[in-house]
Amino acid sequence: MCSHRYFLYFAYIGKSFRGSQRQINRNLSKIDDPLSIQGRLEMGLKLLNPTNEPIVIMSSRTDAGVNAFGSTCHVDLIRNNEIGFDPPTITLCLNKYFEREDVPIRILKTYNVPETFHCRYNALSRTYLYRLMIAPANAENLNIHYRYIPIEEWRRCLFFCTDTFDIEKMREGAKLFEGYHDFRTFMGKNKQPGYKLTRREVEYITIKKIERPGYSSYSWPPFTKTEDYLFLDVYMKSKGFLYRQVRRTVAALIALARSKIEVRDIKLMLEVPSRYSWYPQIKILPAYGLYLCEVEYGKDDLDTFRTELPLST
Structure with a gap:
């Protein structure tokens, strides 16, 4: 029987999951894993009744609590009649399953792709976003009014109050991270055995000041001075990142902006790559403010996606 490879774009809110990667041993692939993104995708794909066990290959690994606007994966599926599944049928089946089970994953698009395509190895880059919402702490008569956060933003961004923040x-500091460096200082504790290569090239770090989120006017009580709030989107782009590299990098930049560390301290952490170079004044950021925005592919791959392969063998 002939297998067909399918490429999926999807989004998710990570709060309900222990991470994107399947947590149960691959040798036990027939056991469902509802607490990972990969596991939930595989559970949904089983509803299509393929003759093989669906094994989803993820393009990117995200930690527990991290979100995604546009992640990707691929999977090989086999049918008895050797005719592939219609891609929109896969999208519809999975989204119905996620809706019914109240699972915060949504398939954005499904494509047929060649069997030579690999969602991880063909990826050119990954772009992440960390969202910040900052309230003033030096206003006259400081009270809870200046600490208000819209309920829509609760655990969707990092919210804090400060009287010192130099954007x-x-x-x-962000410019120091761009280019090719050894980011061992900015890697979380490596849980994998053996030596880990920690050199990466960061294409850019962009810090964008944005207007207040476009929620209903009722999200902001009349007593709240929204013009005093600072909303920042921090974007990082690279071919690949180390474990917790984005969260630790943004944490260092926040510490710099709040004068808890200096530019020379960031230079030292980059020039002396070691977990012992990390400054204890830097507080690691929570996962819920982090979003995987895009996994980028080359023009040849995109042309393949747009063309879509015929379903018949």
Whole structure:
């Protein structure tokens, strides 16, 4: 029987999951894993009744609690009649399953792709976003009014109050991370055995000041001075990232902007790559403010997606 490879774009809210990667041993693939993104995708694909056990290959690994606007994966499926599944049918089946089970995953698009395509190895880059919402702490008569956060933003961004935040200093520090460096200092504790290569090339870090989120006017009580709030989107792009590299990098930039560390301290952490170079004044950021925005592919791959392969063998 002939297998067909399918490529899926999808989004998710990570709060309900222990991570994107399947947590149960691959040798036990027939056992469902509802607490990972990969596991839930495989559970949904079984509803199509393929003759093989669906094994989803993820393009990117995200930690527990991390979200995604546009992640990708691929999977090989076999049918008895050797005719592939219609891609929109896969999208519809999975989204119905996620809706019925109240699972915060949504398939955005499904494509037929050649069997030579690999969602992880063909990826050119990955772009992440960390969202910040900052309230003033030096206003007259400081009270809870200045600490208000819209309920829509609760555990969707990092919210804090401060009387010291220098965005230009933050941007200055961000430039130091761009280019090819050894980011061992900015890697979380490696749980995998053996030596880990920690050199990566960061294409850019962009810090964008944005207007307040476009929620209903009722999200902001009349007593709240929204113009005093600072909303920042921090984007990082690279071919690949180390474990917790994005969260630790943004944490260092926030510490710099709040004058808890200096530019020379970031230079030292990059020039002396070691977990012992990490400054204890830097607080690691929570996962819920982090979003995988895009997994980028080359023009040849995109042309294949747009063309879509015929279903018949």
